[in-house]
Amino acid sequence: MASVGRVTPQTMHFDEPLPLRSGASLPSYSLVYETYGRLNAERSNAVLVCHALNASHHVAGVDERGATGWWDNLVGPGKPLDTERFFVIGVNNPGSCFGSTGPTHLNPATGKAWGADFPVVTVEDWVDAQVRLVERLGIPKLAAVLGGSLGGMQALSWAMRHPERLEHCIAVATAPNLSAQNIAFNEVARRAIVTDPDFHGGHFYEHGVVPKRGLRVARMIGHITYLSDDAMEAKFGRELRAAELGYSTQEIEFQIESYLRHQGDKFSAYFDANTYLLITRALDYFDPAREHGGKLAAAFAPARDKRFLVVSFTTDWRFSPARSREIVKALVDNRIAVSYAEIAAPHGHDAFLLEDPRYHQAMRAYFETVAARVGAVKTEAAHV
Amino acid sequence: MASVGRVTPQTMHFDEPLPLRSGASLPSYSLVYETYGRLNAERSNAVLVCHALNASHHVAGVDERGATGWWDNLVGPGKPLDTERFFVIGVNNPGSCFGSTGPTHLNPATGKAWGADFPVVTVEDWVDAQVRLVERLGIPKLAAVLGGSLGGMQALSWAMRHPERLEHCIAVATAPNLSAQNIAFNEVARRAIVTDPDFHGGHFYEHGVVPKRGLRVARMIGHITYLSDDAMEAKFGRELRAAELGYSTQEIEFQIESYLRHQGDKFSAYFDANTYLLITRALDYFDPAREHGGKLAAAFAPARDKRFLVVSFTTDWRFSPARSREIVKALVDNRIAVSYAEIAAPHGHDAFLLEDPRYHQAMRAYFETVAARVGAVKTEAAHV
Numbered sequence: 220m221a222s223v224g225r226v227t228p229q230t231m232h233f234d235e236p237l238p239l240r241s242g243a244s245l246p247s248y249s250l251v252y253e254t255y256g257r258l259n260a261e262r263s264n265a266v267l268v269c270h271a272l273n274a275s276h277h278v279a280g281v282d283e284r285g286a287t288g289w290w291d292n293l294v295g296p297g298k299p300l301d302t303e304r305f306f307v308i309g310v311n312n313p314g315s316c317f318g319s320t321g322p323t324h325l326n327p328a329t330g331k332a333w334g335a336d337f338p339v340v341t342v343e344d345w346v347d348a349q350v351r352l353v354e355r356l357g358i359p360k361l362a363a364v365l366g367g368s369l370g371g372m373q374a375l376s377w378a379m380r381h382p383e384r385l386e387h388c389i390a391v392a393t394a395p396n397l398s399a400q401n402i403a404f405n406e407v408a409r410r411a412i413v414t415d416p417d418f419h420g421g422h423f424y425e426h427g428v429v430p431k432r433g434l435r436v437a438r439m440i441g442h443i444t445y446l447s448d449d450a451m452e453a454k455f456g457r458e459l460r461a462a463e464l465g466y467s468t469q470e471i472e473f474q475i476e477s478y479l480r481h482q483g484d485k486f487s488a489y490f491d492a493n494t495y496l497l498i499t500r501a502l503d504y505f506d507p508a509r510e511h512g513g514k515l516a517a518a519f520a521p522a523r524d525k526r527f528l529v530v531s532f533t534t535d536w537r538f539s540p541a542r543s544r545e546i547v548k549a550l551v552d553n554r555i556a557v558s559y560a561e562i563a564a565p566h567g568h569d570a571f572l573l574e575d576p577r578y579h580q581a582m583r584a585y586f587e588t589v590a591a592r593v594g595a596v597k598t599e600a601a602h603v
Numbered sequence: 604m605a606s607v608g609r610v611t612p613q614t615m616h617f618d619e620p621l622p623l624r625s626g627a628s629l630p631s632y633s634l635v636y637e638t639y640g641r642l643n644a645e646r647s648n649a650v651l652v653c654h655a656l657n658a659s660h661h662v663a664g665v666d667e668r669g670a671t672g673w674w675d676n677l678v679g680p681g682k683p684l685d686t687e688r689f690f691v692i693g694v695n696n697p698g699s700c701f702g703s704t705g706p707t708h709l710n711p712a713t714g715k716a717w718g719a720d721f722p723v724v725t726v727e728d729w730v731d732a733q734v735r736l737v738e739r740l741g742i743p744k745l746a747a748v749l750g751g752s753l754g755g756m757q758a759l760s761w762a763m764r765h766p767e768r769l770e771h772c773i774a775v776a777t778a779p780n781l782s783a784q785n786i787a788f789n790e791v792a793r794r795a796i797v798t799d800p801d802f803h804g805g806h807f808y809e810h811g812v813v814p815k816r817g818l819r820v821a822r823m824i825g826h827i828t829y830l831s832d833d834a835m836e837a838k839f840g841r842e843l844r845a846a847e848l849g850y851s852t853q854e855i856e857f858q859i860e861s862y863l864r865h866q867g868d869k870f871s872a873y874f875d876a877n878t879y880l881l882i883t884r885a886l887d888y889f890d891p892a893r894e895h896g897g898k899l900a901a902a903f904a905p906a907r908d909k910r911f912l913v914v915s916f917t918t919d920w921r922f923s924p925a926r927s928r929e930i931v932k933a934l935v936d937n938r939i940a941v942s943y944a945e946i947a948a949p950h951g952h953d954a955f956l957l958e959d960p961r962y963h964q965a966m967r968a969y970f971e972t973v974a975a976r977v978g979a980v981k982t983e984a985a986h987v
């Protein structure tokens with residue numbers, strides 16, 4: 220299938236401060252975004268894609284650095300989210316390190332990098348920022364908001380906070396909040412980062428260093444939780460790197476060690492430590508049921524006339540199917556239209572990014588109904 | 604039930620070098636051990652208890668510092684492993700930091716602490732060192748060798764390597780080798796330690812520092828894997844430390860964070876970083892099937908006339924019941940007498956240290972048959 224081809228990110232600046240859930244506000248900010256396909260005359264075919272921890276606005280196509288978008292297998296001409304029918308928007312969230320205003324940018328109050336002083340942002344804050352972008356793009360109502368993992372939380376939050384601005388919510392491999400174990404893994408990753416002497420309390424930019432040690436460990440922990448036990452066993456098992464054991468506590472013996480170290484090294488070379496803290500905290504804080512006395516169904520009440528697709532993967536132990544079923548139950552309790560697909564896939568949490576036929580067929584079928592409902596008609600224009 | 608009371612560790616020195624699996628050898632070494640109960644006249648009632656990662660020879664009773672033994676709920680007068688019938692030995696392994704020769708001790712070749720130069724020790728090496736201790740104690744054959752987790756691996760290794768020296772093998776919450784995911788968690792913990800600038804390549808003693816940051820992170824990771832997801836949820840859930848959210852990436856918000864940090868701090872104050880590396884590596888390396896072309900049954904062939912008890916816990920995701928069943932299958936394939944108890948317990952891997960009634964009943968029943976078989980008769984002497 221074709222790709223959306225070469226894409227160029229755009230930037231939208233917002234002078235109006237963004238009020239945040241913490242009580243603070245972001246004085247002014249820019250959002251970087253990409254779009255694929257064409258907005259139809261009725262402005263009814265727009266789909267917003269929300270990103271997870273290590274992702275950005277660059278959802279599909281190939282950017283100026285030759286990098287392919289993180290959900291390119293899903294989004295493009297003829298793909299499940301078909302850019303010949305839909306106008307797709309990928310947006311980078313504030314606090315990120317991929318272009319939108321974040322900790323590496325200048326704090327207007329000090330003239331120095333925000334660093335650890337960047338305000339704590341939540342899923343709700345991101346959604347509110349995205350609403351402004353969608354408004355500026357002249358879209359009164361989105362055909363759908365779609366996201367996986369932390370992106371799925373944003374999609375759910377859209378439906379709860381701004382139900383008048385979307386028709387469909389598609390939440391993949393996500394949860395209504397983090398479990399204690401989820402928070403625990405986040406906390407270990409954060410401790411690894413903030414106790415790295417190169418972190419300097421989050422103001423490492425001024426010291427010309429990067430807390431790479433902490434970032435590496437954080438990423439290694441993350442990777443373990445993205446893969447299923449079985450997938451890791453199938454891919455690496457106890458395979459040795461050399462023919463013989465070397466009997467060393469510090470050298471690599473097993474292929475899984477080599478893989479994890481490589482992932483850690485790669486990540487620490489580009490990801491911002493303060494962004495890691497902010498994004499894991501946004502995950503921890505997301506808990507829409509809290510302000511309704513723990514009743515998730517009450518949180519979904521404003522979304523009564525919306526339609527949902529919830530997707531989970533059998534081997535995802537980070538956000539297990541049981542967590543998705545909590546969402547489905549809360550929707551059903553509200554008599555909200557919800558389709559639920561529990562996909563038998565071996566890859567763990569990572570499955571939501573992979574091209575599994577049953578998963579993609581479920582997504583394709585759902586987007587076909589979305590297209591029919593919002594009048595998203597196939598055009599030739601998006602062919603590359 | 605009574606305790607074995609006040610106990611005093613003893614030390615046995617060995618001048619004969621211990622050949623190691625790596626090809627190196629430990630030139631001379633001391634083992635610290637404790638004993639509970641009395642060796643009978645036939646010397647047939649001795650049970651050796653092998654320890655796991657964060658444990659020692661101090662299995663039962665109260666030591667000179669007032670600390671209760673790590674398996675005191677299981678071992679004592681009238682307890683499942685009844686010290687009125689059995690003579691129980693707890694031994695600290697070489698490479699540990701609880702008394703037996705380890706990285707904090709002097710390397711005779713340099714006159715400095717061994718540090719990272721302490722030879723890499725394996726489960727098999729520990730077992731061979733324990734055999735010498737048991738010989739010196741004048742015990743021709745153990746009634747049983749018992750261990751949980753890494754201790755269970757030692758019990759299995761005893762049965763394979765020295766079947767003539769034991770009658771029963773009791774392996775609790777263990778596995779025939781580590782999975783890729785198990786190794787992955789160990790590797791992250793090790794990277795956290797060795798990349799701590801205070802580690803100094805393992806020679807931090809000379810620098811008067813301790814890689815506490817790395818040890819903390821290592822311990823936090825470990826703790827997550829010891830508890831079941833459900834147990835963590837039941838104990839902490841999303842409970843906040845304060846009444847209100849503080850919106851901070853570095854301060855504690857959730858009780859689970861507070862708990863993990865506390866565990867990490869405590870551990871880093873007493874545990875040796877080089878020992879952590881050595882013990883996690885011993886876990887990684889254990890794989891008795893490897894030298895038999897991956898056939899675990901072949902590895903157990905020498906233990907044909909031994910008797911086994913294998914115990915697992917339903918919510919243990921570190922060493923799941925499936926891994927215990929691999930052991931059971933390999934034993935059954937050899938027509939070896941094996942009892943298997945899969946205990947429904949909510950606590951995860953930690954369950955093997957806890958006082959679960961069904962678990963302790965299974966242990967008690969098994970030790971009663973062991974006692975009958977080896978002629979371990981109840982005495983009054985051990986009452987305290």
